């Protein structure tokens with residue numbers, strides 16, 4: 001059902017209309033083709049294979065690319081902060097498992113919302129836009145937690161609504177996948193569903 | 209035994225339920241009536257028509273989940289039971305849209321508050337949209353009937369602390385409050401209504417109207433997305449639908465064609481106008497998708513001295529209408545005050561922060577209390593609502609510009625919620641706003657709120673109540689359907705869901721949908737059986 005949209009100045013219509021930056025920002029049209037450009041420039045555009053991450057067990061990614069994983073390996077320590085364990089192995093495993101849960105969540109988003117996220121991730125992964133819009137100079141694997149945090153704060157406090165929107169998208173998908181997971185419930189003091197109710201309900205009874 | 213599951217029994221018995229993920233070839237099916245969507249409106253419609261002896265096929269895009277699947281886990285529930293895995297937003301991303309997508313629709317995940325349509329709302333509709341036959345006294349028997357059908361009664365158990373703080377604040381300030389009627393039977397007071405009731409206490413569509421329809425030989429096909437209605441000679445000839453895979457999202461290469469004498473669309477606000485737009489049905493006055501309303505919600509968070517445990521107990525049991533209609537039905541934006549349940553994932557999604565600040569806020573969850581304001585949109589000319597249109601993939605999207613009129617109402621709501629929480633003994637209060645610190649006094653908060661930028665994204669906004677887009681009215685120039693939900697231009701098409709409301713409701717909408725759908729379905733059954 002793709003239709004050319006008027007006034008897209010030659011950018012591919014689908015890209016332009018779905019672009020994460022499509023509203024309110026003068027450069028929206030300019031940035032409309034990021035996904036396409038990123039693909040042509042050799043950014044990873046295929047979902048990551050399990051071997052791409054060290055410890056995400058045997059999870060098969062359906063949305064996150066290798067580059068997205070690197071991006072979130074840099075962002076998670078800033079987004080979750082003190083919620084992550086200190087010990088390097090545990091930390092690494094928590095990060096990778098959270099990213100795997102994020103992927104599983106995003107699969108349910110529907111194609112239009114997935115495209116929005118794709119635009120956002122590509123914009124952050126693609127060198128020229130990473131530098132100009134996120135003002136992050138090194139590539140993500142070299143970004144420190146302090147730098148990642150500074151980036152998040154820039155987008156959070158920006159007067160450009162689209163950066164606020166990008167900030168919210170990044171932290172929301174991360175926070176939900178992290179704090180919503182049962183191993184992390186103790187961090188919010190949530191004891192989980194009442195044990196007495198689980199004991200009494202048939203769906204929690206494992207068949208003998 | 210109370211735990212005997214009605215769905216499991218029906219499936220084991222003679223119910224006609226098909227999971228479209230299991231279809232192996234294209235199908236053509238036929239019935240007297242095809243109903244699209246199985247939520248508040250669709251379920252009611254299917255049951256009444258089936259009981260009237262008509263053959264009915266229910267088409268539902270979401271999948272069938274019931275007691276065996278309801279394990280009080282947020283992540284699985286949000287992924288499987290909500291539209292877009294809970295990621296639905298307005299076009300600019302400023303308002304998060306919570307909406308159900310499963311058999312039972314939003315009633316499977318709603319918080320069980322059950323209000324009649326407020327009288328000022330119905331009178332406003334009569335006066336402005338020519339809906340004289342929906343005046344309060346005329347609708348009364350329909351509310352009575354649906355309250356009985358869904359076992360609706362004021363919550364008789366003590367409110368949880370989260371709700372009780374709302375009550376206490378109102379008491380201190382001399383504001384009105386009341387106990388919320390709920391649609392539950394034998395409720396365990398657990399607090400997991402939003403992730404699918406694990407005890408079968410909630411009397412939503414899933415355990416009332418849908419079993420009622422299936423008991424009367426209606427057929428249900430779930431995991432089947434209605435794509436377009438096809439016209440021939442001025443009537444809807446058939447519905448084209450696509451089967452989805454067991455993951456609930458991936459379309460399969462299997463088409464189902466449904467033929468019927470009459471089609472009832474009940475895919476709700478956003479969904480129903482979306483289907484009608486895709487179908488390119490006549491819309492001579494360009495009304496389709498317009499005037500979509502949301503009860504936009506802003507929120508305030510309090511840290512209380514006592515344990516709140518906002519994740520346990522009936523999620524909503526106290527409300528305040530102090531500021532809802534106070535300045536007239538069509539004066540400055542009024543709002544209803546309620547509380548939301550706070551489980552960890554929902555809290556983490558709603559609290560806009562990261563790093564140390566977020567970790568610290570999250571760690572206080574057991575003592576956190578929240579108040580929400582539901583802004584009554586659509587009653588004033590400066591609140592014309594949003595517009596549904598189609599995206600490249602054919603899915604509907606809502607543009608909802610927030611007018612100064614609404615921002616003013618939201619700022620006022622921030623004031624009142626904060627005042628209330630401090631009056632109820634809050635230690636600190638934080639607005640769900642990117643620029644809000646924790647305030648330690650009402651005086652500080654009041655000063656800051658007066659200057660707070662009220663702009664998209666910075667104010668965190670939500671909606672669990674989508675309404676309008678196929679608005680009803682007596683004049684075709686102003687509306688899509690008449691007061692019976694009958695399409696003005698297409699004779700064998702009706703709309704029976706929240707999308708027909710010409711304004712927002714001014715109260716949680718499910719009972720309004722149940723009652724109006726019941727009335728319109730009885731009317732339709734008589735028409736079809738004549």
Ligand SMILES: Cc1cc2nc3c(=O)[nH]c(=O)nc-3n(C[C@H](O)[C@H](O)[C@H](O)COP(=O)(O)OP(=O)(O)OC[C@H]3O[C@@H](n4cnc5c(N)ncnc54)[C@H](O)[C@@H]3O)c2cc1C
Nearest residue numbers: 245247248249269313314319320321434476705706716718
């Ligand atoms: C978290 C939450 C809490 C709520 N709490 C309350 C509350 O306490 N009290 C209250 O009164 N209201 C509450 N509501 C709102 C209330 O549940 C809805 O207003 C009501 O269910 C709307 O009824 P409906 O028939 O219009 O739509 P729904 O009940 O949403 O049903 C619409 C159905 O149509 C299906 N559909 C959509 N598109 C298609 C398609 N193309 N093909 C096939 N099927 C399709 C959807 O999957 C869905 O199942 C809440 C909602 C949410 C999300």
Ligand code: SF4
Nearest residue numbers: 395396398399401405
């Ligand atoms: S409070 Fe618990 S038992 Fe009661 S309706 Fe909600 S989920 Fe069901």
